[in-house]
Amino acid sequence: MGQEKASVQFVKGAAILGVAGLVSKLLGAVYRIPYQNIAGDIGLYVYMQVYPLYTTLLILATAGFPIAISKIVSERVAVGDVIGARRAFRVASISLVILGFFFFLLLYSGAPLIATFMGDQHLTTPLRAVAWSLPLVPMAAILRGYFQGHQNMMPTGVSQVAEQLIRVVFILLSAFWAMNVYQDAYLAGTGAVFAAFPGGVAAVLVLLWYWRKDKHNLLPITTTQVQSSGVSAWTNRQVLQSLLYYALPICMGALVLPLVPLVDSVTVVNMLQWSGMHEDLAKLAKGAFDRGQPLIQFGTFFATSLSLALVPAISEAAAQRQNKLIANRSEVAIRLTFLLGLPASFGLALLAEPINVMLYGDDKGTQALAIQSFTIIFATLSIASAGILQGMGRVMRPARNLFIGVVVKLVLNLALVPLWGIAGAALSTVLAYLVAMGLNVLAVKKYTGAKIGLRQTALRPFISVIMMSVVVLVVEWGAAALFGKVVTSERLFHTIVGLIAVGAGAVVYLLALLKTGGLTRNDIHFLPKGKRIAALLTKFQFLPKERTVVERNQ
Known part of the structure; x- marks a missing residue:
């Protein structure tokens, strides 16, 4: 009975974290579009120059520690070492706060040098503004890890959503104020990156509320009970060693993710100026290039959702040594990801201009956006295959493969941006994810035995996407001819044309x-509510009726 209750609690906790993570990612993908509409391409450029560096430092300061803390706390509590659990919390708290303050001082004092390295001295103030959240966010990471160690995922989920929501609201309000009162895109960008601070405050306040509410239920065992259990309590040194042992590999794996936009932060503007472009035009071009980021992030949303389900599903099959089930689940996951990533890439490439004007108000950077759209198919496959490898226990392999992709990105940026401008940066992003994806898929085939060939995975989707592309081009032309003389607003015109063609x-x-x-x-059954979707498609004769066992035997 106890095991069943623990299993239900684990599933419930995973679901809470999964939903919270998806809501946070969705908010993170969407807000940049209204932000750009308010602050313009320069405002978006300022934000995207600074934020990847902040994310990198934040990962160094916090990533892995919530998981490490939760693991140590749960292990210590399980063996009756409550003193060790408390000590783990205390040592982690002190270590992370010190680390947070160190990175704050590093970024704040080094802001002028970093701004010079990025090719824009005006970035000094935004860099210093974002530094203020670095001492604060580790506190949230500590508390989240402690709650997770007690199998209580609700505080982590609620605090994540609260943090992102407050941050997004602050970004949009501060940008609106800066542009309406001062007409200063750099000030808008400064407010946008500083929003990490009030977001962090919101997260800590939510977690402290849960702490106060549940403090009587956390670690209720007394010292006397611990001593009578015969378990020796851990020393501070043992706790610190264990924290680093668990946290550092996760940290190194997570560190790779912000490196792709960070490469663009330090190379694109510099390379554009080196090729002869004026500084102001280079900043505008970088801002136009950054328009593609939220669209790509949104395009990979399904793969992120799928990976959350994949890790426990593959882990379960691996624990039971069901090799055929692992291979089958891996094949279905890769195929489903490809089925959704392929049309998203082709659709965005074909409709880059109307989508660009619809969302951002003009067609700047359309060519780069069309090229960047093919990042979606490779990024989605990379995320899904990474989920499979993580479920197999190969946690560092996807990180290593993505790091190789980052090196490819850096080399190609240096070579292509001077030649083709932001189109070269877009192409280098596509090729970087292609490399990472290819290495991941090869690893999946090696470790799972899955049969992932071009014929069975790609042939029919390619035929379907070609048919889709023809229809999209015809509908786009027809809609443009129909509404061209009726709709006078260029943005409204492109919105109507784009939405009709997408539909x-x-x-x-x-x-x-x-x-x-x-x-x-079978593919549809793998999706959430898959049986209901399949029944609906069968009812309207889009899917053939499922044959009975007698019919199959005949």
Whole structure:
């Protein structure tokens, strides 16, 4: 009974963290569009120059520690070492706060030098503004790890959503104020990056509220009970060693993620100026290039959701040594990811201009956006395959592969940006993720035995996406001809054309997949509410009726 209750608690906790993570990522993908509409390309440029560096330092200061703290606390509590659990919390608290203050001083004092390295001295103030949150966020990481160690995931989930929500609201309000009162895009960017501080305050306050509410339930065992259990309490040194042992590999793995935009932060503007472009034009070009980031992030949203389900699903099969089940689940995951990533890439590439004007008000950077759109297919496959490898216990392999992709990105940026401008930076991003994805998929085939060939995975989706592309181009041309003389607003015109073409493309692609057999009943069952979706498609005769056992035997 106790094991069943613990299992239910674990599933519930994983679901809470999964939903909270997805909501946070969705907010993080969407807000940059209204922010750019308020602050313009220069405001977006300022934000995207500074934020990847902040994220990198934040990962160094916190990533891995919540998991490490939760693991140590739960282990110590399980063996009756409550003193060791408390000591783990105290040592982690002191260590992370010191580390947070160190990175604050490093970024604040080094801001002028970093700004010079990025090719823009005006970035000094935004860099110093974002530094203020570095001592604060580790406190949230400590508390989250402690709650997770007690199998209480609700405080972590609620604090994540609260942090992101407050941050987004502050970003948009501060940008609106800066542009309406001072017409200063750099001030808007400074407010946007400083928003990490009030977001961190919100997270800490939520966690402290839970702490006060549950403090009587946390570690209720007395010292006398611990001594009578015969378990020796850990020393400070043992706790610190264990924290570093668990946290550092996770930290190194997470560190790779912000390195791709960080490479753009330190190379694109410098390379554009080196090729002869004026500084102001180089900043505008970088801001136009950064428009693609939220669209790519949104395009990979499904893969992120799928990876959250994949890790425990693959881990469960691996623990039971069900090799065929591992291979089957891996094949289905890769195929589903490809089915959704492929049309997203082609659709965005074909409709780059109307989507660009619809979301951002003009067509600056359209060519780079069209090229960047193919990042979606490779990034989604990279995320899904990383989830499979993590479920197999190969945690560092995806990080290593992505780091190789980052090196490719850096080399290609230096070579292509002087030649082709931001289009070269876009191409280097696509190729970097292609390399990372290719290495991940090879590793998946090696460790799972999954059969991932071009014929069974890509042929039918490619046929379907070609049919979709033809329809999208025809509908776009027809809608443009129909509304061209009726709608006078350029932004409204492109919005109508874009939405009609996207809708037509989505319907045709789905029908083509069902007719060619690119999407099967088993694939649909793998999705959330899959059986209900399959029944609905069968009812409207888009999917053939499922044969009975007698029919199959005949």
